[in-house]
Amino acid sequence: MLASLCEAGLIEVQHIETGALARSHQEIERALAMNSCKPAHYSGFWYHLTDKGGAMWESLARPDWGRYSKGRREEEESFIEAGSRECAEAEFAWWSTDPSKTLLPGSEAWTGLQPWDATYWKTLSVGFRVHYRWTAGPKNHFAWHLWSKRRPIQRPWHEKPAF
Known part of the structure; x- marks a missing residue:
């Protein structure tokens, strides 16, 4: 294949x-x-x-690139990039409540990206990035498990083609 x-x-x-x-x-x-x-x-x-x-x-x-996001976590900092400000804000709102991390208040920095490399093969005219810092929070696997199961249901950013 x-x-x-x-x-x-x-x-x-x-x-x-x-x-x-x-x-x-x-x-x-x-x-x-x-x-x-x-x-x-x-x-x-x-x-x-x-x-x-x-x-x-x-x-x-038939992707809706405005609903696409990607992220990266490094030691005590994270990056979220998305095809729309709305999507980036929604992702940040979710990830910044991770109970295993404590967001450093005021650490988030928003940047417009022109152009934006959404993937290695797709470049869009604009994207949005939020960079923020955090410290390790308490280790509570039960709290993290509950948090991870409460993620809001989102409409997929692309269709799944049938082959």
Whole structure:
């Protein structure tokens, strides 16, 4: 299946260190078979969407990029990026109540991003980022479990195409 997506120009199979592309059906199959998710068997090959593959996915999934968000947590700081201010605010409102973290009041900094790299293959004209700091809160697994189950139900940001 992955080899046929590669042959159609929808994905590329590339060695992460050398940049070499697996081009033939045999090279693709061999590269992906060697990458068995075991550290001793890592082949160095990864697959990723091409511009054509991204456009195909968008035509099938019809994403609403204004509802898309991504985030990153590092030691005592977090970043949330989203395709709309409203989405970024909703994500911040949720994540800033994590009972295992204590938000440092006034630490949030909002930035407009122009352009915004929503994914490695999709750049939008605008995005929004909030960067905030926190300290570790009390370790209460029960409280965290309850909190994680109360996340507001959100409309998906893309459709799930049936194949």
